[in-house]
């Protein structure tokens with residue numbers, strides 16, 4: 001069985017038998033990987049907390065036929081600041097679940113990995129976890145090929161600003177293109193979301209604009225992912 005080195009971020013873990021766990025990781029070079037960590041649930045496991053969710057680790061793995069096997073794990077960043085705060089943790093769960101939904105096993109995507117790493121770095125130091133989540137989700141749907149239009153009409157390309165947003169049509173829509181389901185937004189909401197998607201992980205905006213923006217991001221993600229994220233139910237709104 002060939003050995004390989006990777007760095008990855010732990011997305012989730014699942015019990016396997018008495019002492020082992022199956023660890024799901026997003027790796028930099030091999031996409032999503034599911035691997036067995038043997039003895040990880042024993043109190044004196046050599047892995048300790050190195051394979052807890054959010055942890056960025058350097059790994060040595062054996063390539064198995066079905067599941068790989070973790071033989072070594074060294075922490076690069078523990079992201080303990082995320083686990084130690086309820087709000088950051090709840091926001092982080094949403095980020096990990098969304099990545100798990102989008103990433104494919106053994107399909108390399110360095111950009112997805114870098115997006116996840118960047119989002120966790122922001123989350124570890126933010127006082128506004130929900131805004132980081134909104135910025136992350138916008139960037140993730142854009143990376144997945146569903147980039148929402150916040151200025152020009154998503155349907156005919158007429159330059160904005162436009163007043164209505166249609167999830168099904170892919171963003172802001174002009175008065176001649178809009179379908180019945182397009183919702184009217186506050187003037188500040190589209191530029192606020194565009195900033196989160198393309199420029200910064202936070203942006204000044206009144207509370208009602210943030211709330212409207214968050215609702216829109218969720219509706220957009222739910223539409224393209226086919227169902228809501230489970231972790232949303234734990235997140236403060």
Ligand SMILES: [Zn+2]
Nearest residue numbers: 153156174177
């Ligand atoms: Zn149009």
